[in-house]
Amino acid sequence: MSLPKDQGMLLLKKQLMELQKKTVDGFSTGLIDDDSYYIWEVVISGPVGSYYEGGYFKAHLTFPEEYPQRPPKLKFISEMWHPNVGKDGFVSISILDEPSDDKLGYERAEERWLPIHTVENIMLCVINMISEPNDASPANADAAKQFREDYDGEFKKQVQRCVRLSQAKL
Template identity: 60%
Template sequence: MGDDLNRAKLLLGRQLADFQKTANDGFSAGLIGDDIFRWEVIIIGPPETAYEGGYFKARLTFPKDYPMKPPKLTFISKMWHPNVHSNGDVCISILHEPGDDKYGYEKASERWLPIHTVETILISVISMLADPNDESPANIDAAKMWRESKKEFTKRVAQTVRRSQEEL
């Protein structure tokens, strides 16, 4: 266990350093306090989507055996999205435990792999914002609205975008 913990700390330290060296227009991240296993993230709503202009705060929590197991990403900012639970937890394949999906929805190659980094996770989340998956929703009401009334969905998202801007 000690080796896994040290490996995780080293890897996360390296990923944080790499992350801070390369600027990205879509997101930023830093540690919460000095805990290498807890990061605060800001995800900027992707252009030409309903989320454009939003600054959404989230928390990445890494397990002690990272990268063998995926981190958990939770939006702190209120989100309205088919793939975000009402408590803010993000539900996308890349953050699901490695291996085959017992329900058969996802291929093992779509799920967590130790080669993923903080950057690939955040790029996947931005992609999720731009293109929701309403096939296996975490928020059934948002998925239903997305399918049945894009206008209402967009109006509801606009409220979350405004709220995120006020939180800055």
């Protein structure tokens, strides 16, 4: 069963109001354009204890008209060097994959998008992804290779450069 478009928008409006009332560690969010609840700006704080700590990474969360039946897309606007973030900035994690069975058998259907997921769930998964990259299923093969082969060397340098750039754009 799919919800009419205006019900998806009402759900997004409700989630945004709830997120703005409470403080959630690790990210903040708001609308890019007050006339549209379908594109949000998110600022993610680099997780404590990770190489990303101290960074403030901007991203856009774009919801389809069929939300919540279909997942949003998350794209980093800030430069992000990470195995699970493509060079185009798009995040690749299970929770944002279309709801279906994975033909390659890598993900179970329940690991993918479900209409019960909230923006808070998504963002907490993204923060966890930043802290714990999955180099077995990379969106950025170069970052994954560095992560595996030179974690404390070149990978760390690339991430720290991204952190510095994010701080300069505050």
